[in-house]
Amino acid sequence: MIGLILAGGIGSRFWPLSRRSRPKQLLDLLGGGSLVAATARRVEPLCGAERTWVCTTGDLAAAVAAELPGLDSSRILGEPSGRNTAPAIGWAVRTMPEAARREVIAVMPSDHWVADEDAFREAVRRGAMAVERGDHDVVTVGIAPAWPETGYGYLELEAPAEPLSVSPVLRFTEKPDAEKAARFVAGGRHFWNAGIFLFRGTVLLDLYREHLPELAAGIERLAADDLGAARRREIYAGLESVSIDYGLMERLDSIGCVVADCGWNDIGSWGLLAEALPADGDGNRTVGDTLAVDARDNLLFADEGAVAVIGVEGLAVVRTGDSVLVVPRERAQDVREVVERLVARGRLDLL
Amino acid sequence: MIGLILAGGIGSRFWPLSRRSRPKQLLDLLGGGSLVAATARRVEPLCGAERTWVCTTGDLAAAVAAELPGLDSSRILGEPSGRNTAPAIGWAVRTMPEAARREVIAVMPSDHWVADEDAFREAVRRGAMAVERGDHDVVTVGIAPAWPETGYGYLELEAPAEPLSVSPVLRFTEKPDAEKAARFVAGGRHFWNAGIFLFRGTVLLDLYREHLPELAAGIERLAADDLGAARRREIYAGLESVSIDYGLMERLDSIGCVVADCGWNDIGSWGLLAEALPADGDGNRTVGDTLAVDARDNLLFADEGAVAVIGVEGLAVVRTGDSVLVVPRERAQDVREVVERLVARGRLDLL
Numbered sequence: 001m002i003g004l005i006l007a008g009g010i011g012s013r014f015w016p017l018s019r020r021s022r023p024k025q026l027l028d029l030l031g032g033g034s035l036v037a038a039t040a041r042r043v044e045p046l047c048g049a050e051r052t053w054v055c056t057t058g059d060l061a062a063a064v065a066a067e068l069p070g071l072d073s074s075r076i077l078g079e080p081s082g083r084n085t086a087p088a089i090g091w092a093v094r095t096m097p098e099a100a101r102r103e104v105i106a107v108m109p110s111d112h113w114v115a116d117e118d119a120f121r122e123a124v125r126r127g128a129m130a131v132e133r134g135d136h137d138v139v140t141v142g143i144a145p146a147w148p149e150t151g152y153g154y155l156e157l158e159a160p161a162e163p164l165s166v167s168p169v170l171r172f173t174e175k176p177d178a179e180k181a182a183r184f185v186a187g188g189r190h191f192w193n194a195g196i197f198l199f200r201g202t203v204l205l206d207l208y209r210e211h212l213p214e215l216a217a218g219i220e221r222l223a224a225d226d227l228g229a230a231r232r233r234e235i236y237a238g239l240e241s242v243s244i245d246y247g248l249m250e251r252l253d254s255i256g257c258v259v260a261d262c263g264w265n266d267i268g269s270w271g272l273l274a275e276a277l278p279a280d281g282d283g284n285r286t287v288g289d290t291l292a293v294d295a296r297d298n299l300l301f302a303d304e305g306a307v308a309v310i311g312v313e314g315l316a317v318v319r320t321g322d323s324v325l326v327v328p329r330e331r332a333q334d335v336r337e338v339v340e341r342l343v344a345r346g347r348l349d350l351l
Numbered sequence: 352m353i354g355l356i357l358a359g360g361i362g363s364r365f366w367p368l369s370r371r372s373r374p375k376q377l378l379d380l381l382g383g384g385s386l387v388a389a390t391a392r393r394v395e396p397l398c399g400a401e402r403t404w405v406c407t408t409g410d411l412a413a414a415v416a417a418e419l420p421g422l423d424s425s426r427i428l429g430e431p432s433g434r435n436t437a438p439a440i441g442w443a444v445r446t447m448p449e450a451a452r453r454e455v456i457a458v459m460p461s462d463h464w465v466a467d468e469d470a471f472r473e474a475v476r477r478g479a480m481a482v483e484r485g486d487h488d489v490v491t492v493g494i495a496p497a498w499p500e501t502g503y504g505y506l507e508l509e510a511p512a513e514p515l516s517v518s519p520v521l522r523f524t525e526k527p528d529a530e531k532a533a534r535f536v537a538g539g540r541h542f543w544n545a546g547i548f549l550f551r552g553t554v555l556l557d558l559y560r561e562h563l564p565e566l567a568a569g570i571e572r573l574a575a576d577d578l579g580a581a582r583r584r585e586i587y588a589g590l591e592s593v594s595i596d597y598g599l600m601e602r603l604d605s606i607g608c609v610v611a612d613c614g615w616n617d618i619g620s621w622g623l624l625a626e627a628l629p630a631d632g633d634g635n636r637t638v639g640d641t642l643a644v645d646a647r648d649n650l651l652f653a654d655e656g657a658v659a660v661i662g663v664e665g666l667a668v669v670r671t672g673d674s675v676l677v678v679p680r681e682r683a684q685d686v687r688e689v690v691e692r693l694v695a696r697g698r699l700d701l702l
């Protein structure tokens with residue numbers, strides 16, 4: 001199969017570590033290198049480096065390429081501007097040579113964490129086989145939920161499903177409340193939507209034409225050989241900014257879900273990063289030069305310098321060369337408010 | 352009168368800002384320069400720069416002198432090693448010329464904060480007059496308590512006392528529990544012991560001979576002209592390490608207290624520093640480049656770089672060039688445990 005890694009996005013939720021020039025996918029949040037490099041390593045056994053494509057924004061293309069020395073830079077596509085996942089995926093697929101477009105393509109984000117990579121890859125393989133057989137136009141990867149997360153989207157199936165089975169998706173449910181999430185986890189019919197999709201490229205473009213005709217037309221215009229750079233930017237900036245989930249997947253009749261029981265986390269915030277790091281005896285998760293005295297369940301992340309805490313619980317404390325952030329882990333998604341305030345204050349030096 | 356400023360001490364409770372080479376008294380914690388410089392400015396109207404003495408440890412003498420350009424360095428005394436307040440005060444007084452020793456000496460720490468300096472000085476003047484008149488051998492300054500602090504020592508008087516009055520001290524009470532502290536504050540007969548003492552130098556040395564005869568003898572040996580540096584260090588290191596409160600003051604029959612209603616704080620911890628800084632509308636006290644989102648009653652201290660917090664309450668967050676500390680304000684005195692752990696880990700780079 002062909003791999004398509006989505007490596008755009010600004011990742012302001014990892015401030016102060018993430019910056020305009022260094023968003024989340026370029027950060028080494030888990031040890032062992034950047035998240036995008038870890039993603040490329042994870043998919044290499046599935047499709048091989050020479051069949052792996054990356055879609056990012058033009059201003060990040062050089063930094064992404066530097067993280068992926070094994071990939072030919074002609075397959076690292078830089079969008080003229082960052083829109084959303086539906087334009088990015090459609091444009092990237094249309095940019096591939098026709099032979100590649102006819103194959104099964106696995107598209108996936110570049111900034112997630114997977115605990116059991118073998119189990120993950122096996123699920124992707126099973127999904128690809130279902131697409132190959134024509135069982136479904138699109139197969140998505142559903143993760144067996146590890147806790148009743150309210151920040152994730154869920155895929156609802158007809159019945160409880162075993163790992164590696166493929167069944168039709170009845171419904172997408174975005175971010176349920178805590179009660180509903182608990183019911184989802186208890187019932188066994190709901191799986192986390194990992195944002196990973198498998199399809200034939202040609203079929204996907206047909207589905208765009210059917211469900212997102214204007215976007216499909218724009219993507220087709222961008223495929224013209226004789227387009228100047230300015231016109232190209234102009235057309236791209238005019239594409240509808242819509243996610244592939246909302247714009248396409250939720251409208252399809254024939255979408256399957258392959259169940260992966262692999263340990264997965266979208267590392268959507270400092271709080272979720274903590275879930276992906278090993279805890280010490282006091283429940284603290286630490287990166288770098290840290291010291292915890294009588295403190296429990298904290299994330300202590302020292303990118304530069306030392307972090308010491310006493311008598312605190314459930315906090316994320318992040319130190320970089322120029323900043324420190326302190327936030328309760330459960331409120332870590334609110335770091336966007338800090339970034340917005342810094343923008344309002346004109347503090348580009350910290351962004 | 353003569354002023355004697357005590358500027359020794361290691362101040363590990365202000366880690367990570369305080370270091371071995373830069374203890375609390377050398378820090379600019381309140382704005383407007385180091386605490387020792389602020390102390391010298393505060394006492395200058397009382398005794399004049401030419402009658403102000405400073406006692407510190409030898410390794411800090413140069414740094415202290417640099418903070419006090421108006422003081423002749425011959426009056427900045429460097430102890431061969433840091434012992435405790437009883438040796439330091441006795442030795443410093445004995446080192447003064449005999450004429451100075453016969454005068455009233457006001458001895459005071461170098462690392463405190465005073466809100467109303469005029470009221471403070473007037474109280475010290477009244478105390479000095481009481482010593483001058485021979486009403487008491489020693490007069491100590493009692494601060495009208497602003498809250499039922501459990502970390503301070505209290506001076507108990509016979510009856511509620513007005514500001515600037517001088518009355519006999521019945522009892523010293525170290526660090527009462529919360530219930531007792533609340534009774535102290537309500538009763539009006541208890542005052543914070545500010546660690547400021549007034550006495551004639553000659554009388555103090557007589558009291559040492561009576562109550563601390565071994566220490567007095569050691570101090571007398573140190574006064575010999577022909578002592579070599581090594582022998583001097585040896586004798587000093589052998590002096591009893593005892594505070595003047597415990598070793599002498601609490602044993603005296605004739606000790607007076609002059610009441611100062613001036614706003615005072617020993618800045619004994621990051622938590623107490625917060626009490627001395629102005630609060631914004633959310634109760635946050637900030638120094639340097641800070642940002643608080645939906646956060647209340649925190650101390651945010653950015654010595655270098657930026658500090659941002661979201662959704663936290665009652666914390667002290669301190670950022671220096673190489674470290675960050677996060678601790679609940681009410682547990683700020685426990686920063687000593689961090690310093691002890693760093694010592695145990697051999698992390699001299701952070702000490």
